[in-house]
Amino acid sequence: MKISSDTEQINQFLAEHRIEEVFNEELRTHMTIQRFNQGAFICSQGDSAQTMFILVKGKVKVYTSSAEGKTLILSFKTPLELIGDIEYVRESNYINTVEAISTVEVISIDYRWLKKLSKNYTPFLQFLLKVITEKFYIKSNSMSFNLMYPVEVRLASYLLSISYDDTNSLLNDNLNTINLKDAANLIGTSYRHVNRVIQQFCKDGLVERKNGSILIKNRDGLSILASNNIYE
Structure with a gap:
């Protein structure tokens, strides 16, 4: 630091x-x-x-x-x-x-x-009040999102949220598979279910599994599937 x-x-x-x-x-x-x-x-x-x-x-x-x-x-x-x-x-x-x-x-x-x-x-x-109320609003939306949308949509949103670079833009980079357990926890499903969805994403050409990591291949496709990047 x-x-x-x-x-x-x-x-x-x-x-x-x-x-x-x-x-x-x-x-x-x-x-x-x-x-x-x-x-x-x-x-x-x-x-x-x-x-x-x-x-x-x-x-x-x-x-x-x-x-x-x-x-x-x-x-x-x-x-x-x-x-x-x-x-x-x-x-x-x-x-x-x-x-x-x-x-x-x-x-x-x-x-x-x-x-x-x-x-x-x-x-x-006033600024503090605005920030705190916005956090409660986002939390409410996130809970509704997890209840109303399928795992495929929630996982696509997670992948878009976790991939990032220092230029403040989304990055086509490797996501280590250990983060899939984090993904399962966040989106409210099992690690096994997340693995099944990842396999489908691979078949659809959205991501690729390589050397123990996940490479995002089609960001536009993930964005369309996610609709709303709720985990930002």
């Missing part, structure tokens, strides 16, 4: 995502940029929450774990996204684990500065 206090870069990120007015000038002096490599953890479930992160570059995976060690992927997130917002409001530990699945850059803000400088700052409070 690399940390920077480059004010110019911070202001550039805020302007790029049109949230300059959300954070007052004084608060910006307490912001830092953190860079995480693929596979690094931005935060871990159960850890003491002290920091809010603004995802400004890259892609992350959000998941929860049970006491028995089983994991359930909840979503994939790209900019602009807040991490630690619900914990800030609830004053709780981090609810989920957030892992970088590409090179990721976030703007980090210590809760103590948020409480001191933005507790009664209307633009920030």
